[in-house]
Amino acid sequence: MRESVTVITTERFFARRRTEAGRPFFARRRTEAGRPPVTRKKAMVRSLIFVASVCAFSLLGGCGDHGGDIYLGKWSAPTRHTTLEIAKNGDNYLVADTHLNFFAGGVKTDKLPAVYKDGMLVIGTGLESQSLGYDKKKDVVLMQFADGTGELQRVK
Known part of the structure; x- marks a missing residue:
């Protein structure tokens, strides 16, 4: 018995995964959890807060009693x-x-x-x-x- 192998092209693959709005699955406006995606501004603010907290902890860490x-x-x-x-x-x-x-x-x-x-x-x-x-x-x-x-x- 011969098994048939179906080759799926990328066009057919993405066509099967389109959303209701007609965009591919990777271009959705919402994440899998239903939240809106993180914008550049939010990402910059988060990274700025992270860098500031690391700097503050490193400065305060050196002030301990030796x-x-x-x-x-x-x-x-x-x-x-x-x-x-x-x-x-x-x-x-x-x-x-x-x-x-x-x-x-x-x-x-x-x-x-x-x-x-x-x-x-x-x-x-x-x-x-x-x-x-x-x-x-x-x-x-x-x-x-x-x-x-x-x-x-x-x-x-």
């Missing part, structure tokens, strides 16, 4: 011969820890990366991490040392 910025600067504990210098490094921080080197003698400076997390500055020291706390009343940084917690004063 909690780790309170740690920026130079901190010192003269009784422990330790100095920390904390600087911004992109979204993270870089800590220069200057302290006494007991094994070789003299002073040693270590540069370590840090991240602000849960209200504390967390310094990656290699095998483990060290957390720095901030006391607002005294304006000091709290740091854990081998013999207990120490306070580092802000160097002005």
Whole structure:
């Protein structure tokens, strides 16, 4: 048995899909949902509103409180011969820890990366991490040392 194949030309295809007004289906004045189509003016207004809202949100997003910025600067504990210098490094921080080197003698400076997390500055020291706390009343940084917690004063 042979099956017949009907070739539909574009003219016949569009002729079958004409509306009552005689226009092709893609030239209707209303959308499928029955609403009038969006005009150029409406499209321009919508895009202008979208661009303005994106600009406003991006400007306001930069105005938030960056909690780790309170740690920026130079901190010192003269009784422990330790100095920390904390600087911004992109979204993270870089800590220069200057302290006494007991094994070789003299002073040693270590540069370590840090991240602000849960209200504390967390310094990656290699095998483990060290957390720095901030006391607002005294304006000091709290740091854990081998013999207990120490306070580092802000160097002005």
